[in-house]
Amino acid sequence: MTLACDLAAAAWAERVAGAGKGADDLLVVLVGSTVGAGLVVSGKLHEGASGAAGDLAHVKVHPNGRICACGQRGCLDAYASAPSLAAWARDDLRIAAAAARASGKQPGIGRRLLDHAGGDPERITAAAMERAAHEGDELSSRLLDEAARLLGQAVANLIIALNPERLLLGGGLLSGSPRMRRTVIEAVEQNLSRAARAALHIGAPALEEDAAVVGAALIAREALSR
Ligand SMILES: [Zn+2]
Incomplete structure (x- = not known):
């Protein structure tokens, strides 16, 4: 299966079976090893x-920002x-x-942050950044906040374009970082149009890691029963 x-x-x-029950216009955003929406x-x-x-x-x-794995x-x-x-x-850190x-x-x-990575920059992870930010590490806090703001802005743009009734915001990175999740939600709310905001309810996915497997099984079953 591809990521999309x-x-x-x-x-x-x-x-069908999670926190999006009953929502005909639903946006699920998951943030972890990559960022994506269903x-x-x-x-x-x-x-x-x-x-x-x-x-x-x-x-x-x-x-002209940071280079992405896609080449752009x-x-x-x-x-x-x-x-x-x-x-x-x-x-x-290098700079x-x-x-x-x-x-x-x-x-x-x-x-x-370096302490949390055993002194080795190569061992820095987003989880270490979250822990370091919690202890007042300025670099970690700044980058987590900036990433969350960019994320919130992009999600708000998608919401303005699609006008969903429900947004489920989750994934490994956000469930492990309440600070980041809070900042993303603030940025979503700041950047939404009034009309899009009025219809929107924000929640968290219920199925998390199992969701893709459950969904694939549901889709296959629905295809068979057609
Ligand atoms: Zn890219």
Whole structure:
């Protein structure tokens, strides 16, 4: 199964058996190793002309921004997925270390984060950033907040375009980071149009990891019974 297919299956599982029950216009956004959305439009799964609908990962959030695994620049995935967040922190630490060397000072930035990664920048993870932010690490807090704001803005744009009645916001990164989830919701609400906000209810997915498997089984069963 492709990723878009997984997300579509997850959205359908939520619609049939999870937190999306009864919602004919539903948006499920999952943030973890990548960022993606599954869409239910007018009670039907919406996969798009080439099965890539809801590919939130490659929505552009920064002109000429960070390079994405897809080869383009400024994609949401290059900021807000768990591996990209860690890579972003590593890059900022490298820049700070070079600046400190040039001025003959000790680099102060991200010290707590490095502690959480056993002193090795290569071992930095989004989870370590969350823990370090909790202890007041400024670099981690800044990047988690910025990623959450970009995510919220992109999700708000998608909501304005689709006008769903329910948004289910989850995935490994957001369920492990209440701070990030809160900031994403704030950014969604700040960026929504009034009309889109009025119809929207925000919740969390009920099925999480099992959703794609449950959804694929449901879709297969529905195909057989047709
Ligand atoms: Zn991309």
